[in-house]
Amino acid sequence: MKFLTIDDFDLKGKTVFLRVDMNCPIDPETLEISGTKRIEEIVETINSLNSAKIVIASHQGRVGNKDYTGMENHAKVLEKLLNRKVTYVSDVMGTAAQNEIKKLNDGEILLLDNLRLSAEENYEFSGSNAAKTIMVKRLSKLLDFCVLDSFPSAHRSHPSIVGFPYVLPSCAGRLVEKEVKKLDEIMSVTKSPFVLVLGGKKVEDRLEAIRLLIENGRADHVLLTGLIGNVFLRAQGRIRSTLGIKREDEIVAKAHTLIGEFPDVFSTPVDVAIEQNGKRVELDIRELNKEDAIYDLGPKTIEHYAKIISGAGTVFISGPAGFFEKEDFIYGTKSLLEIVANSMATTIVSGGHLSSALKKFGLAEKITHISTAGGALVRYLTGIKLPMIEALEESAERYKAKK
Numbered sequence: 001m002k003f004l005t006i007d008d009f010d011l012k013g014k015t016v017f018l019r020v021d022m023n024c025p026i027d028p029e030t031l032e033i034s035g036t037k038r039i040e041e042i043v044e045t046i047n048s049l050n051s052a053k054i055v056i057a058s059h060q061g062r063v064g065n066k067d068y069t070g071m072e073n074h075a076k077v078l079e080k081l082l083n084r085k086v087t088y089v090s091d092v093m094g095t096a097a098q099n100e101i102k103k104l105n106d107g108e109i110l111l112l113d114n115l116r117l118s119a120e121e122n123y124e125f126s127g128s129n130a131a132k133t134i135m136v137k138r139l140s141k142l143l144d145f146c147v148l149d150s151f152p153s154a155h156r157s158h159p160s161i162v163g164f165p166y167v168l169p170s171c172a173g174r175l176v177e178k179e180v181k182k183l184d185e186i187m188s189v190t191k192s193p194f195v196l197v198l199g200g201k202k203v204e205d206r207l208e209a210i211r212l213l214i215e216n217g218r219a220d221h222v223l224l225t226g227l228i229g230n231v232f233l234r235a236q237g238r239i240r241s242t243l244g245i246k247r248e249d250e251i252v253a254k255a256h257t258l259i260g261e262f263p264d265v266f267s268t269p270v271d272v273a274i275e276q277n278g279k280r281v282e283l284d285i286r287e288l289n290k291e292d293a294i295y296d297l298g299p300k301t302i303e304h305y306a307k308i309i310s311g312a313g314t315v316f317i318s319g320p321a322g323f324f325e326k327e328d329f330i331y332g333t334k335s336l337l338e339i340v341a342n343s344m345a346t347t348i349v350s351g352g353h354l355s356s357a358l359k360k361f362g363l364a365e366k367i368t369h370i371s372t373a374g375g376a377l378v379r380y381l382t383g384i385k386l387p388m389i390e391a392l393e394e395s396a397e398r399y400k401a402k403k
Contacts, residue, residue, distance in 0.1 A: 003392035004171040012051040014144040021150035022058040022074045026067035035356025038372045045149045045173035053104035059115045075111045092118045093135045101142045130163030140167045149173025152373040154388035162391040170395040191313030199226030200319020205375045212382035223267045223305045225321035232268050241290045271298030280328040296322030297332030306339045318350035341366035350377040
């Protein structure tokens with residue numbers, strides 16, 4: 001590893017900006033946190049910074065989505081896990097946030113509000129341009145060090161990830177340190193065939209990553225579920241309903257191109273579950289009406305995918321198979337996780353939703369590696385340097401040059 005870690009610095013009495021990823025699953029009905037795995041994962045890093053003045057920052061959800069909330073509930077969960085007081089401020093970089101940072105004593109913890117309340121945090125920048133953002137300029141004056149421990153966001157070049165390391169001595173937190181070490185170990189011994197099981201909602205991020213994984217020999221079979229499965233079904237002309245995603249025609253066209261270039265790689269659902277009169281109804285994909293919304297996979301699809309997974313040397317699964325928050329539509333996600341857990345392959349489970357689901361189903365012990373990272377892990381497996389890792393390595397070079 002070319003970046004520095006917490007062990008390379010004496011942080012006692014220093015004000016430390018700790019960028020984590022507490023982007024948790026949120027119950028769409030109650031808006032309560034429904035899975036705390038990502039919060040649990042940062043406890044070790046916080047405890048390693050025991051004598052520092054700690055300023056914690058994270059995002060939650062995307063603007064316009066139901067999971068786009070403040071961080072007050074996260075503060076309560078964190079306080080219970082740490083058994084230490086966590087001060088929460090409903091501000092990111094304004095006067096209230098700045099005053100709370102100034103008031104911190106050694107060993108005290110402050111949690112800022114959702115970083116994406118700042119417009120700048122919703123855009124990508126180079127490190128040098130991120131350093132010029134209002135957020136970084138305002139807050140960096142009050143900070144001594146930056147610790148990056150948000151591996152699930154490592155593929156993003158937002159100001160909080162690449163801007164602070166440009167202007168402050170920076171290092172990796174315990175989660176990032178362990179993730180990179182473990183993944184490098186796993187990838188050095190993995191065997192083919194490589195089976196990729198992809199679901200979830202973040203479609204656009206995944207399309208280019210799928211191409212790179214196939215071209216780099218990391219995806220011999222791609223089994224599609226969730227919204228990304230629906231995109232490929234549309235590209236195949238097997239469903240006609242619109243999916244309600246931004247730039248839909250462009251994304252469907254990209255999926256169509258991938259199918260044309262790699263016709264033997266992709267598998268899409270043959271049967272699905274929809275909701276009729278509040279109940280689960282299973283249909284062959286050919287029986288779908290234009291207005292039917294797909295909520296889950298059907299048993300024939302699970303059977304087909306199970307055969308492919310049983311012959312795998314390495315399985316990577318990311319993103320739920322459907323609307324698994326509803327009890328009637330948990331079947332696809334649970335079945336796939338059980339099949340992966342009981343396979344003989346090296347298994348990597350990725351993303352906050354699936355990490356929480358594994359814990360719920362009691363399957364975590366059977367998985368080779370569980371990462372709460374989704375898109376970041378997919379990108380890491382392609383061999384492309386992640387913006388956060390790059391920022392940490394460049395910061396390490398600058399720090400060493402000054403010594």
